[in-house]
Each structure stands twice: as structure tokens, then as C-alpha cells.
Amino acid sequence: MEEYGYEVGKVIGNGSYGTVYEAYYTKQKVHVAVKIISKKKASEDYLNKFLPREIQVMKVSRHKYLINFYQAIETTSRVYMILELAQGGDVLEWIQRYGACSESLAGKWFSQLTLGIAYLHSKGIVHRPCLTPRPSAAGRDLKLENLLLDKRENVKISDFGFAKMVPTTVQIQQKSSQHLMGCFSHLSQTYCGSFAYACPEILLGLPYNPFLSDIWSMGVILYTLVAAHLPFDDTNLKKLLRETQKEVNFPANHPVSQECKNLIHMMLRQAAKRATILDILKDPWVLKFQPERPNHEIQILEVLCVPQSSSTTTSRPAEVAS
Template sequence: MARAPVRSSQAKVVSNILEKHGYQLGQYLGKGAYAIVWEAYFKKWRTNVAVKVLMKDKAEAEFLSKFLPREIQVWKGLKHPNLINFYQSIETTNRVYIMLELAPGGEVMDKIRMKGACDERTAGKWFEQLCQGMAYIHSKGVVHRDLKLENLLLDQHDNIKISDFGFCKFAATDVKNLKQVQLSETYCGSYAYVPPEVLQGIPYNPFLSDVWSMGVILFTLRTGKLPFDDSNLRRLLKQMIKGPIFTQKHASISLECKDLVRGTLASDVHRYSLHTIFDHPWMLPLVRERPPYLRDMDALYLRPHLRRSTQRLMTIRHTDGGTRSTANLVSSTRLVHPEALRSPSPPPSPPAHRPPLHARPPLQRSWGGREEGGRAESERERERGRGLAKDGRRRE
């Protein structure tokens, strides 16, 4: 691989460090709040990798001391064909270098933005691979907590690779037997992908939260748009309680697929487990190999302790008399603050006309799906109005 031109002093520093460890710096791939990502060539393996470079001076102390070590600890212990592989981490005085498997196919989000909704065959292939990867992750007692289209990458054969484990954690208190679940009180993720119990700020089962996010992904794969409009939190919650809406435009979606979407986007009391998803009629013809550990994971999805919280949410089920606007395919990971739902908010303005997703120009996006500029800026302005953290980063 030919070396890309070095255009900055920072790139020179990164290049020098990588050279010492056998890597040759390649092209720039993108950036996030704390990190810049380059492609690099690992001389020993004769293969290209992705190098995520985190700048310590831009990251907060809690991120460096808590979240980053946990992400590395969990990620390097996970090995599955549908996960981005973790190779190595290098720490220097000013930076942390994380070497990861390169996904040359890019993000699934970009495919949807450029081409629109997937056909049933493609959506089935990708969703089955997502289920295989998530079943493996859950079998290790780990939850992802930030599943979204931006974090689903594609290899050279268009196979799904789950990425970005910044919110992951061990949530099963008995990992060996997978019998007990530690409820999560970190209200994190992207508004359009988190379940209603997260928006309400109620301790929730994170394994069921991942299932909800998978349902949002399946809906979006088949329709080309997100199921819920996240521009207003109160309206978002009401739409979630009502459930996904299929119209005449979705006549090409099979009844079995629609039923699976409704089951994954149900209340926490009735939401499907991964075991149920693999047994669903729409999934059975798609499953390449049934994970042997599925039946041992049933206890991870128990939710009698969440019944009261769901009943409280149901009290607003029939209060939405407004119209639904098409949700834009833009999401950014942030901390969800329940106070934003309790504080008064001005009435939403009528949604502007939006062209079809495949006709819109692509956003400038950083590696891992954190947008720069464009709509992301308006989202930050809305966050400040709701009292959210300005940077939208993870906290606990």
C-alpha cells in the first residue's frame, strides 16, 4: 500500500509512532469528538487495518479512566465473524492508538442513504448476521447499548461487522450461568434507537434494550427511514408507545417481517428475546447456523421487575393526536436525560419538506457515525435547549 501524503504535524507524529510498531500510515478515514481514524498497513501481517487515535488532551478524565479501559477490555475479548476485530492498543503520553479490523465496505447507513430501502433478501441477510453477532455478545454477558446503522460496517463481501463498543459493559452478574441481569441506569445511546424505558429514566434491562435497537434497524432496512421521529422527545416517546406504523407504501414488506418488527419494538414486558427472534417464521429460512447457546440465555431477557414501569408509560398511549413526520436518517450518540421529558417544551414547528433519502447529499461523517456539521450542529443546539450535555458524550 502506498503511503498517503503527510499533511500535518499531528499526522507526522502518528506516522512516527506507527512506524515503530510496524505500521505504515495510510489515508485519513474520519474523526470523532476525541479521535481521528486512519487506514494503515501492518507489515507483519501484510494487511490493512483501521487505526483509531484518541487525543488525551481532548478527552475528559472520566472517559480516559473509565469508559476507554472498559471498551478495550471488553472488545479485545470478543471474537466473532460479525464483529470488528480488536487487534492492539498502544498508549503514549498524549495519545491512545487502537488497531482494528478494517471494514472497506463502509457503513450500512451510507448504503441506505444512497440507495434507499433494502429488498427483503438483503435485509434478511444483514439482520440475520446482526442477530448472530448480538447472540454471541449477549452469550458473553456483554451488552452493546449503542446499536445503530452507523455502527454496522460492511466487509469486502458486504457482510455485517458490529463496531463501536464505547457503551458496552458486562451486564450479567453471573456470566458463567447467565442467570442474573444487572439493571442499567446509564441512559445512553441515540434517541431514535433507544427504547421508551431509557427515555423515561427507569432502571432497565440492557439486553432488552439491545433487542429494541435491533428492531429499529430492521424497520429502517426495509423502509429506508427510521420508525420514530426523534426531533421532539415527547412526541418520540408517544410514537414508541404506539409502535411502528406500516402504510400502503410498505406493501412489499412481508407480513412475517412486519410481525418481527412489532415484536422487537414492543413494550419491555412483551418484547422478543433473541431466542424468540431466531425461532420466528421470518428468520427460520435465513438462519445459517443456530447458535448453540441460545437456550441458556433466556434468563437474560426476563422482565417482571419492569412491568410497573411499562404500565406507567402506557398511561400516555392514546394522548397523541398529532401527525407523524418522516424521521431523518441522522442520529448521534449522547447521554439521555430524563429531565428533558419532564420540562416544558415549545410546540414543534411543522416539518420542512425533505427529499427521499437516496436523493439527499451524504453528510460529512466521522468514523463510528458521529457527524460533523450539517444536522449534527442543529442537534447540538436542541440538546443545549433541553439541558443536555454539550458534547453528547457518555456518562454514568
């Protein structure tokens, strides 16, 4: 690393296949994060499939609410990923230290998360919170641990180990509902991630819409921000399945506005009725916390949701501006 101009410092995170360090880049005099992946510890599947996909997704993604990717360096024994450093820790640590967020802080963080996910979805990228029983998959999905904070306590979405780029052109089937038009009609069958953040269709082992899977995880995140605990008990799979089929309840000791509750209910419902990222961008509660109405993002995402004739295809729309 010294040959490339990096002075590696303290450990700031640990993963299944590697460790994240704080480092100083002497050439530009900036602090960065270095994710070091051991080829000896990592599975062939991860090294040959998921790691290249993660690097590809991060290379094409530039947004103020995503962790930026700077460089990848590969040696015979390791892969080094140079990333933006988020100096404020992660949102889970914040909740564990301070408890439930005020609704204004939850609104700030969730609106930033919404813009980041809107950007990814507009590019046909899903963060993909999904499910596998393998311990090696833990930590790579859309959840509180993967929402980092910069020094101004702005959200930075991180860890794209199981992110996926959906094919840029999707044939629209005549019987597809408007709710799943365009890229939103793509179904996935890969399961990897955390039980607590997984939508019911994943828990049931069904082919699922990865865009709507992201939305379910966003619902779990928002609930946890305002309640200081997860909405579902993930210690028992059968109980978890039952709970995800019902409308979520809110604790009496943490007052939550009806607008916020309505939004959470829109996200934590069965796939056929679940909100899309476009619905969330337009939601009155989210708009209250946006510095200005995200008209550009809304216009781009409308391309993904507008009904098309069965003879047309949808191409990837222009990117949402960062």
C-alpha cells in the first residue's frame, strides 16, 4: 500500500472475507477507507462473481449519498478497495447509543436514503437485501449497519457486495401490472442477506422483485429509526413469517406521526401493493425533509413506472443527478 501512496491506520470494520482500515492517501492528503479482502479466506463464488460485480457497480455509481469508490488494487493474495471514508460511524451504532431518532432526524436520514436508492434504481441497480443461510453473506445488504454517516451526519449508503445491475432492456409483458413496469418487472432468485430485513416473498423462497425488496428493507430501516428496535422478531423463522403477513404495530412509548406510520405501512406490505421508490419520493412525509422537491428524480423514475404497450421495450433512463 505504501508503494501506491497509502499509509494504513486503525481497523474500523470487519467483514467475512476481509477488514476495513482507515488510511491516509499522501498524494492527495486525504483520509480514505481501505477494504482489504483476503483471497485465501474468500470463497471462489465471492471472488469470481460477487466481488467483480461489487466493483463494477461502485465504479458506475456517483452520488452524494453513496460511499464513493476510488480504486481497486489486486495482488496475488489480496484485493484492496479504496473507498470514501465516512467518519461518523454507522446508523446502527447511533441508535444503540442514543435510542430512537427524533422524527426530524429520521426524516433527514430517510430522505437522503431515498435519494440514494432512487439514483441506484434509476440506473437499474438494486442494493439487494436478500437471504441465505450461509454465515459468509452476513452484512452485505440494505440495513442500518450499511448506512454510514459522514462528519456532518449525512447518510452514505455502503457495502455493495450483493448489489446487482438489472438488464438495461426489459421486455414488457402485456399482463404485467403497472406497479411492476419497466425495470421494476425484473424477478430475481438469488437469496443472500439478513432475515430481519428480508421481505416475505424472499422468506418464502419465491422469485422476487429486487427493487421492491429494497423498498421493504427501507421500511424496516425507517421503523427502526423511529422505534429504536426492529419491527419483526427474526429469532424464529416461522414467527417472522407470520409477523410479516400482518400490519406492523408501533410502540406506545415513541410517538410517531400518522404520516410517518402511513409511509411505513406502504413499504411493509405484500409486493403487489408495496410502494415503489417513485411513490416514496412523492410521499408528503418524505417531501417535508427534502431541501427542494426532487422533480428531476421523479421525472426519470416515472419512465420506469409508466405503462407501455406489449410491443415496446424499456431502456435504461438517464441517470438521476447526484
